[in-house]
Amino acid sequence: MELVNVWFIVIAVLWTGYLVLEGFDFGVGMLMPIVGKNNTERRVALNTIGPVWDGNEVWLLTAGGATFAAFPEWYATMFSGFYLPLLMILVALIVRAVAIEYRAKINDPKWRANWDRAIIVTAWVPSILWGVAFANLVRGVPLDADHEFIGNFFTLLSPFALLGGAVTLLLFLTHGAIFLSLKTDGIVRERAETLAKRFAPITLAVTAVWAIWAQLAYSDVAWTWIPLGVAAAALCLAWWFSIQESNGLAFAANAVAIAAAVVLIFGTMFPDVMPASNDVANSLTVQNASSTDYTLTVMTWVAGFLVPVILMYQGWTYWVFRKRISVHDIPEHNELTFAKD
Amino acid sequence: MEALDLARWQFGITTVYHFMLVPLTIGLSTLVAIMQTAWVVTGKEKWLRLTKFFGKLLLINFALGVATGIVQEFQFGMNWSEYSRFVGDVFGAPLAMEALAAFFLESTFLGLWIFGWDRLPKKVHLATVWAFSIGSILSAYFILAANSWMQHPVGAEFNPETGRAEMTDIFAVLTNSTTLVAFPHVIATAFLVAGTFVGGIGVWWMVKSSRAKNESDATMYRTAARFGAVVMLIAGVGLLITGDLQAKLMFKQQPIKMAAAEGLMNTEQPAAFSLFAIGNLAGDDPASVTHILEVPGLTSYLATGDWNAPVTGINQLQDTYAERYGATTPDGKVIEYRPNLLVTYWSFRMMIGLAVFSAALALSILWFTRKKQIYDKTWFKNLALISLPMPFLASAFGWIFTEMGRQPFVVAPNPTGNDQVMLMTMFGYSTSVSAGEVITSMVTFTVVYTILGVFWFKLQKRYASEGAPVMAPPPDASDDEAAKPMSFAY
Numbered sequence: 001m002e003l004v005n006v007w008f009i010v011i012a013v014l015w016t017g018y019l020v021l022e023g024f025d026f027g028v029g030m031l032m033p034i035v036g037k038n039n040t041e042r043r044v045a046l047n048t049i050g051p052v053w054d055g056n057e058v059w060l061l062t063a064g065g066a067t068f069a070a071f072p073e074w075y076a077t078m079f080s081g082f083y084l085p086l087l088m089i090l091v092a093l094i095v096r097a098v099a100i101e102y103r104a105k106i107n108d109p110k111w112r113a114n115w116d117r118a119i120i121v122t123a124w125v126p127s128i129l130w131g132v133a134f135a136n137l138v139r140g141v142p143l144d145a146d147h148e149f150i151g152n153f154f155t156l157l158s159p160f161a162l163l164g165g166a167v168t169l170l171l172f173l174t175h176g177a178i179f180l181s182l183k184t185d186g187i188v189r190e191r192a193e194t195l196a197k198r199f200a201p202i203t204l205a206v207t208a209v210w211a212i213w214a215q216l217a218y219s220d221v222a223w224t225w226i227p228l229g230v231a232a233a234a235l236c237l238a239w240w241f242s243i244q245e246s247n248g249l250a251f252a253a254n255a256v257a258i259a260a261a262v263v264l265i266f267g268t269m270f271p272d273v274m275p276a277s278n279d280v281a282n283s284l285t286v287q288n289a290s291s292t293d294y295t296l297t298v299m300t301w302v303a304g305f306l307v308p309v310i311l312m313y314q315g316w317t318y319w320v321f322r323k324r325i326s327v328h329d330i331p332e333h334n335e336l337t338f339a340k341d
Numbered sequence: 342m343e344a345l346d347l348a349r350w351q352f353g354i355t356t357v358y359h360f361m362l363v364p365l366t367i368g369l370s371t372l373v374a375i376m377q378t379a380w381v382v383t384g385k386e387k388w389l390r391l392t393k394f395f396g397k398l399l400l401i402n403f404a405l406g407v408a409t410g411i412v413q414e415f416q417f418g419m420n421w422s423e424y425s426r427f428v429g430d431v432f433g434a435p436l437a438m439e440a441l442a443a444f445f446l447e448s449t450f451l452g453l454w455i456f457g458w459d460r461l462p463k464k465v466h467l468a469t470v471w472a473f474s475i476g477s478i479l480s481a482y483f484i485l486a487a488n489s490w491m492q493h494p495v496g497a498e499f500n501p502e503t504g505r506a507e508m509t510d511i512f513a514v515l516t517n518s519t520t521l522v523a524f525p526h527v528i529a530t531a532f533l534v535a536g537t538f539v540g541g542i543g544v545w546w547m548v549k550s551s552r553a554k555n556e557s558d559a560t561m562y563r564t565a566a567r568f569g570a571v572v573m574l575i576a577g578v579g580l581l582i583t584g585d586l587q588a589k590l591m592f593k594q595q596p597i598k599m600a601a602a603e604g605l606m607n608t609e610q611p612a613a614f615s616l617f618a619i620g621n622l623a624g625d626d627p628a629s630v631t632h633i634l635e636v637p638g639l640t641s642y643l644a645t646g647d648w649n650a651p652v653t654g655i656n657q658l659q660d661t662y663a664e665r666y667g668a669t670t671p672d673g674k675v676i677e678y679r680p681n682l683l684v685t686y687w688s689f690r691m692m693i694g695l696a697v698f699s700a701a702l703a704l705s706i707l708w709f710t711r712k713k714q715i716y717d718k719t720w721f722k723n724l725a726l727i728s729l730p731m732p733f734l735a736s737a738f739g740w741i742f743t744e745m746g747r748q749p750f751v752v753a754p755n756p757t758g759n760d761q762v763m764l765m766t767m768f769g770y771s772t773s774v775s776a777g778e779v780i781t782s783m784v785t786f787t788v789v790y791t792i793l794g795v796f797w798f799k800l801q802k803r804y805a806s807e808g809a810p811v812m813a814p815p816p817d818a819s820d821d822e823a824a825k826p827m828s829f830a831y
Contacts, residue, residue: 046831051456054407055449058440064414065437072429072505079418080771087782090415091789094408098793101404104831105800148422148773291430291508298434298511306441314449321456331830338803 003296004286007070008273010303012266014066016259018059019130019168020175023258025053027176029096029123032116035180035191039112040327046100046119047330048183051321053100055314057093069299073147073289074273081141081149082133085156089126096122107333127172128165132156135164135210138218138268140275143282147289150278160213167210170203171261174238175254182247185326193245200239207261208232214268218275224267231260347779348420348770351786353744355412357737358790362406362797364736367481367528368535369399370474372572374467381467386812387561394809395539395565401800403451405793412786414440420779424751424769431497431508432487435515439483447476456830481531482524489519491752492743493594499761506752506762519594522586529579530739532572534732537699540569540706542805544725547710550808551717559715561809566706573703580696585643592644595753597658597678598746601685603640604630610651614639616690622682655679666754666763676765680748688742695735698728 028049036042049056068075079086099118103111139160142151177199180192211228234257241250269275273289276282290296373395380388414436417425425432450472457466490497496513497506508514543565550558592599604622605612615632622630638648645652653661662678669675702724709716747753754763 043831050831051452052449054452055445057411058444058448061411061414061444062437062440064418065433065440068417068425068429069433069437072425072433075418075429075433076422076425076771079415080420080422080774083419083771083774083778084781086415086419087785090412091785093411094789094793097408097411098404098796100831101400102796102800105401106803150773291433295430295434295508295511298508299437302434302438302441306445310441310445310449314445317449317453320453320461329830336803336807338799 003293003300004290006300007290007296008266008270008286011063011067011070012262014059014063016262018056018063019262020255020258021056021059022053023172024175024179025049025056026123026127027172027174028180029119030127030173031176031180031192031195033120034195035188040330041188042116043104043330044184044188044325044327045180046103047325048180052317054097055317066299066303070291070296071273071286071289072291074284077143077147077149077274077284081151082136082156084153085129085133089129092122092125104333106337107335108337124169127169131165131168132161134168134265135161137274138164138214138265140218140277140283142278143274143276143284145282147282147284160217163206163210163213167207167261170199170206171254171258174199174203175258178238178242178247178250178254181242181245182251183324185324188326189324193242193247196242196250200235200242204232204235204239207235207257211261211264214264219268221267224264227260227263227267231257231264234260344774344776344779345767345770347776347783349766351420351779351783352416354783355409355416355786355790357740358794359406359409359413360740361733361737362402362409364527364531364534364733365538366399366403366406367477368531369395369402369538370470370477371532372535372539372568373399374470374474377467377470381463387564390561390809390812391565397804398801400455401797401804405797407448408793409790419782420771420774421769422771422773424764427505427764427769428752429505431494431506431514432490434508434511435483435487439480443476443480443483447473447480450476478528481527485523485527486515486517486520489517489523490514492747493517493519494752494755494758494762497762499759518590522583522590525579526583526587529576529583530732530736532576533580533696533699534736536569536572536576537702537728537732538569540566540573540702541725541729543569544702544706545722546808547715548717548719548722551715558808563710563715567710570703570706573699577696577700577703588643589646594756595747596653597655597662598680598685599644600653600655600658601680601682601746602689602742603652604682604686605640605652605654606656607654608651608657609654610641611638611649612640612644612652613637614643618686622686665760670767676749678749680746684745685742688738688745691738692735692742695731695738698731702728
């Protein structure tokens with residue numbers, strides 16, 4: 001296989017890793033006030049992602065860095081073209097990282113309440129915007145002959161793109177609810193399981209509508225029906241296993257659904273990485289957006305060596321923190337406040 | 342202001358801010374790893390207390406450092422898309438390697454370290470903090486390989502068909518002579534910052550505990566102070582050596598930056614080094630500039646190792662550059678190859694001058710705490726407090742110097758390389774992004790960074806003034822694991 005195609009797949013894999021992993025981080029953030037009615041319950045929710053969320057986010061940085069290295073034109077056009085949505089995502093991710101880390105540092109209800117708000121909002125914003133961004137990649141955006149984006153912010157907000165935002169939002173809500181069902185015990189688990197059962201059918205319906213729209217309107221190939229079918233089947237299974245309260249299987253099914261959605265998105269785009277909606281000739285393709293064969297070869301060696309190692313130690317982290325947690329596991333807050341001095 | 346200027350300001354603001362936090366993370370993660378090692382090896386409780394104490398300060402810092410780092414991965418594409426198109430084939434590789442080799446290691450093992458207390462076996466838990474520290478040091482290496490390529494492009498050709506720089510030799514990129522001296526220089530900076538942090542806070546608490554007649558705490562903080570002092574001294578020597586090597590390399594690779602460091606308008610032999618200057622450094626009349634407290638021949642020495650060597654002035658270099666890289670832009674504007682002298686001259690001096698605080702602190706710690714002494718004079722506490730921010734600022738000025746000194750290039754040409762592998766900053770920004778959009782993002786980042794910076798400071802201050810935690814007696818051995826509360830839980 002040509003290296004440019006290999007790297008197209010690698011980028012898809014990195015995004016899959018990111019969306020599957022940070023997808024439930026976002027879900028937990030969005031659902032934290034619903035599954036956690038008091039501070040201790042909210043801390044249960046937050047601590048399920050505590051040891052892992054930061055490592056999960058690195059998948060995004062790697063997807064960004066790998067796009068820069070393998071497809072510089074794509075990196076340049078996409079991030080300058082999606083300027084304002086990306087800005088919103090970045091601000092959300094910045095505030096979110098700090099909010100999660102600083103929330104428990106001071107024992108003061110007001111301090112916590114404010115960071116809680118930040119955690120919730122900064123989970124909603126990227127959950128919607130990632131879907132909007134990917135839907136725009138599927139749909140195409142106006143590009144000039146130099147591959148510069150010539151639309152504006154509102155170009156990016158078509159109905160198809162907004163529905164894409166709803167898809168990622170729902171996928172992450174379901175993913176988070178299932179993850180919480182899997183990782184907690186007691187009242188938080190009960191609430192999460194109820195939520196998962198409710199979200200799953202809605203997610204299935206909305207994702208199916210969007211995926212069929214994408215397939216009919218934007219896919220040039222028939223094989224993308226396969227990931228579409230897989231995604232639909234996986235979401236049915238996630239729903240079924242949620243009803244059965246087989247949380248592990250439900251989680252696996254939902255993860256497969258997210259992965260299949262990425263395959264559908266990338267499969268629809270290929271061989272473009274950024275289709276031009278105004279003129280096919282201006283599209284960025286795996287060929288005209290890519291780095292040289294030399295650079296791709298170097299990066300193939302590096303990624304081929306490091307990605308398995310990363311998967312091993314990240315997997316080990318999940319193994320170390322495999323136990324369910326409940327309100328009984330949460331220690332008292334430290335007594336530190338700003339009042340003393 | 343135009344989009345170009347705004348994009349430059351934005352990069353400057355976000356990067357300087359980010360790199361205020363990073364040296365402390367790099368240095369302190371290693372120092373905390375050493376403290377924890379000392380605890381595991383000696384079993385002395387003071388090391389555990391210091392590990393927990395400085396560990397918390399490290400986490401508060403890391404959170405903001407990593408958050409502001411996210412922007413760095415994306416803003417090349419957002420504001421500098423033409424730059425990204427030109428350099429991506431070369432520059433993207435070390436950036437992607439940084440994420441794969443360093444960021445994953447750093448973030449994953451930090452999670453394990455924070456949540457792994459009492460859960461992982463002692464030695465495995467110790468290994469996680471070392472993995473975190475190694476990850477942070479590796480990230481510095483890769484990002485410096487990327488930055489050094491902008492200072493001194495190697496291992497690349499210009500491809501006229503694609504109109505961009507293309508990598509021909511990854512090993513040349515990763516072993517760039519510029520990287521090999523910049524990396525130890527930045528790591529030494531990180532240790533100066535962290536050593537000052539540990540030493541300064543150690544002194545502050547030693548004086549405080551001693552005055553409160555808490556002898557055992559005072560002894561513990563004396564250990565921290567001396568540990569910090571030794572780190573500062575080693576880092577200081579490292580900075581002198583690597584800084585000297587860097588200057589000599591810079592003289593060969595970016596001569597105009599070396600001349601700008603001294604504000605040397607015309608060639609001199611020997612060239613002196615002035616501590617201060619009065620007058621318009623950037624003016625056309627060098628006679629209007631008065632250099633004060635000159636050390637004869639020092640600039641010659643810094644540049645070449647010979648006290649009597651000639652150093653070419655900016656005016657002469659301007660002619661050389663104009664001849665070699667073009668006198669005008671395609672639309673007919675004269676290209677000014679002189680960096681902003683006010684900035685380069687003063688940032689160079691601030692970088693060196695502010696580091697003196699750390700030296701003073703280190704030497705006084707070693708002197709006043711010699712032979713198991715505990716020193717409790719208030720002036721010492723104040724010196725420690727004043728010294729704390731200085732190496733942070735010195736580091737920031739160092740970066741401002743090296744980045745502003747590279748202007749008007751974003752990729753400075755390699756004098757012994759391919760003349761076409763270079764890019765002017767004015768051709769690097771995103772032409773498809775409007776000035777309004779750049780203002781929006783700049784204001785947003787500045788506001789968000791300021792607010793978060795206030796919280797960072799309040800928490801650092803609060804946790805530093807709380808002191809090292811008192812260790813609870815070890816939990817009952819019969820406790821089953823499930824009953825154990827999570828440590829460091831959010």
